[in-house]
Amino acid sequence: MKHHDIMPAGQVGRSVPRLEGRQKVTGRAAYTHNLVLPGMLHAKVFRSTIPHGRILSIDTSAAAAVEGVHRVVTGEDLRAIVAEPYFGPAFHDQPALALDKVRHIGEPVAVVLAEDPYIAAEAARLIVATYEELDAVFDEVEAMTSSAIVHDVLKPAGTFPDLKHLVGKRDTNIALDYQLRRGDVDAAFASADHVYEHEFKSQQVMHTPLEPMVSLAAPDGDGLLIHTASQSPSFVRIEIARLLGWPENRVRVKVPYLGGGFGAKLYIKLEALVAILALMVKRPVKLSLTMEEQFFTITKHACTFRIKSAVSSEGRVTGRRCEVYWNGGAYADIGPRVTQKSGFTAPGPYDIENVSIDSYALYTNRPPAGALRGFGIPQLVWAYESHSDMIARDLGLDPVEFRRKNILREGRPHATGTLMHDAEIEGVLEKIAERMNWSAPFDRGEGHIKRGRGIAIAFKASISPTTSVAIVTIAADGCASLAISTVDMGQASDTAMAQILAEVLGLATEDIKVIHPDTDVTPYDMATLGSRSTFHMGHAVRLAGEHARRQLDELAVSLGYAPGAAYAPRDLFKKKYGMQAGNIVGVGSYIPDYTSPAPKTGLSDNITPFWMIGGTGVEIEIDTQTGAIKVLKLINAADLGLPLNPKIVETQLSGAALMQYGFTLFENMLFDEGQLTNGSLADYKIPGLNDIPPVIENHIVDARQTTGPFGAKGVGESATFGVSPAIANAIHDAVGVRLTELPLTPESIFNALRAAKSQAGKA
């Protein structure tokens, strides 16, 4: 691939303020949340109260009798429009409303439609369902062998070749078993000086976008118009068209700004239900979830990770076995992709000759889990970077020094066999060590206030292969519009993409109009996920701009300009058409090269188009009398190539780190026999201003992605990776106790201190 250097236009690399800033500070930015259509009905969902059971009856008569109720709909009613109303990106396993069975508490069972949302909500409370209760399974490890089977038959979608072997498989909760085998891991353990084995657990948490999930569908001629707070408009169109048996062009999907996404609004969520309902009642139907309902809709995987390492007496890791169990909840969503696409990075950014990975996607009777800012990576890093410190400390090695001995360096093969390029693992590690002043003496506190510090480094591969398409239109006055299906959910993609186009066309970023996703107008994009847009859509936008530019150059020559001579585009149009008329349209399409992993070994010589590298350093303080923990300093560093917009990149780094900070210290979905007991912001705390560390630093490590647009690559997730283990490592550094389950609450610290004390008393 060729280099795409910064051009003299100076648009790329400039800290342009967000293009939509004025709309956002005045409260006038468009969100699906705000949308009202004439004749619209509000939908309110009635949900399952048991974790697993066969539906015996649903009595909707009382709800239907409420004045103002337009209609009450059950799963069986949906079959009049779609015979098999099951959707999903990896598996077609999720019904728009429960059909034969319910599989988790909170699953949609029926829906009330009314013009007044208060009436819909009131009526939904009058629905009564009866069930034959079935045994349920909630734990991911138990799900491996449980007699409680969540889905009788596996139903993988046809889209992924590596899921084909699962078609029709019965009586298992294992939705995907991914494996990687490199070298001879058993021999490595047999000949090792030291063997370490640990188990780590991550808890189930929720994205909590402040704009709760919302979709609105309206009949539109002989088609359907869906307004939705979605990160993947192209996928919604394809999936709704598949369900209805329609060509894609009868389904139009529009997405304005999103009030947060973080992976919650990916693939397909509420869209199938509102689409079917709108066709059923021939009116617009809007479904707006409450904050509580979001907890039932999509979450982050709870995870158990067993990691075992063979280590030489000098501290070189020679072999590593990883067993990862992902709690996918009742529906697969994108869990099987998390299992594989993140699974292969489970050994960490280390140069290890012998590796074995088994990664399992498991169905349980919990709310479904999917992608959340990192696509499984933070759960893996939590384990392997805690494990790194435990090994280093046991061997008496400095944790930074231990990592220096083992990190993957430029040109070395990753566990898949792919050679590492443009991956500043070392740069990230050294930046954190430098900013932590690691080699200097450290104040360890006094009395019952103890201080400690910890670090963690990590990497992630970009999900591959995926496609982005962009269309640029030059108007006769020379201005440019950019039509893309990338969703701006706060990451500032509008601004970054406008910067790239402005750079190519020699315009000012502020003068570019970015057209928001509208599948009638904006071309295909796989989705806004996994920090892929900067690289993939960035290339597509660059190519579209270059295509337009070439046509302008050719037009100039055809009109008598000398090749290479300067021109104003508006003069070309005027000369060509005799007036302000005409357009030039540039198209760019991008898909990177990729080699699928071999089925048995998981090996590939080209597993990803780019690597994201992130690391964290923290200094903390613990009150040993209470277990209270304060993070005094949070240092984030990442290799994101060259930053397209340094200021916005910084906000992405600290924002990602602070989100993971909540997942590390307090966020936790609590269940009692499958019943969520803290599904509200009153009981499920997310970070506020008083929770965040007093000192936060963000560092863009000196790097360039040689294959990226203008040297750039994605950054939205990188600062999440290291937060949890860095804090756990610091806790151990401060008070000598090792926590292996998230979240790291004062209570768990206090209990660990007490246990350590009673252990010491016995000894």
Place this chain on the structure above:
Amino acid sequence: MDPSIRKIAFTLNGQKVSAQVESHINLVDLLRRFNLDGARESCGQGLCGCCTVLVDGVAVSGCLTLAQLVDGKSLTTVEGLDASGALSVVQQAFIDEGAFQCGFCTPGFVLMTHQLLETNADPDEHEIRDYLAGNLCRCAAYPEIIRAVKTAGDRMRAIST
């Protein structure tokens, strides 16, 4: 006629208005009827601050305020801050410091910052954190928000002296 419906009159961003409102609807619902979307219901429990509205100059959670209770009051929503055509000092500071990402919580933060700076022209970082602790930003643009409040305070003091 439904006895729960009452006519209320109030001042909305400087204009005298009236509405027929049912007893159960809240302030966010009421503002929707005036096509004002800046106050948004998110958590529905008065914990996130997305629905912040100033009632007689005091910030309230719109989702927990019954609409009929604003009879005779004066309301300021985020849409009222740039009535003159120019952004308020606080709004401009939020843009300049990049103090938001998705923007969904931003109107609440902007209104609370206005109220803070009216009572305390030069808040220190601790006071800023404490005052805005009832507003949540899931994108966690908190460091930038703290800077924006300081910048707005600096600029307002420069104007008034």
